[in-house]
Amino acid sequence: MFSKADLTSCRRCHRTVRWTTSEAGKAFAVDPDPNEQGTTAVMRDVRGTLRSRRVSADRPLIPGERLMMPHAATCTPPARGATPPPRTPPRRAQPRANTFYAVLGVSRTADAMEIRSAYRRLARQLHPDTNPGAGDRFKAVTEAYAVLSDPTRRQVYDLTGRAPRPR
Known part of the structure; x- marks a missing residue:
């Protein structure tokens, strides 16, 4: 709850x-x-x-x-002269360790050809017909490619850090 x-x-x-x-x-x-x-x-x-x-x-x-x-x-302010505990900085969106770029194994500056070749290489390795245990990873690679191969969806992803909604 x-x-x-x-x-x-x-x-x-x-x-x-x-x-x-x-x-x-x-x-x-x-x-x-x-x-x-x-x-x-x-x-x-x-x-x-x-x-x-x-x-x-x-x-x-x-x-x-x-x-x-x-x-x-129950709120009681600290005594006069007491030092307050250190303030934590506001939480910012942390870059996810498992970003679409990391899933495909390319850099953020990769062009369309690099993204396409990385996707094809991983798709051959992880396709469920050739590797039955890698179904979830194959779905993640496919989703990453779908976002990064479309220039407008990639721009939204780079700005927000979230995958845009499917059309």
């Missing part, structure tokens, strides 16, 4: 919090772990957004919700 991607750092106390969206549409921080004494119900909606609401006698906890403590109840 919860993932590590939901966790961030509180700006006041620098502890880890989980940000949700309240019923009023505002950002609302809760402590990262479920808590029996908590007053906030948290669940992930159909769009994948973490939603939170206040639990009361009129609106008890329903299946799929976890009881959590609002972070405002």
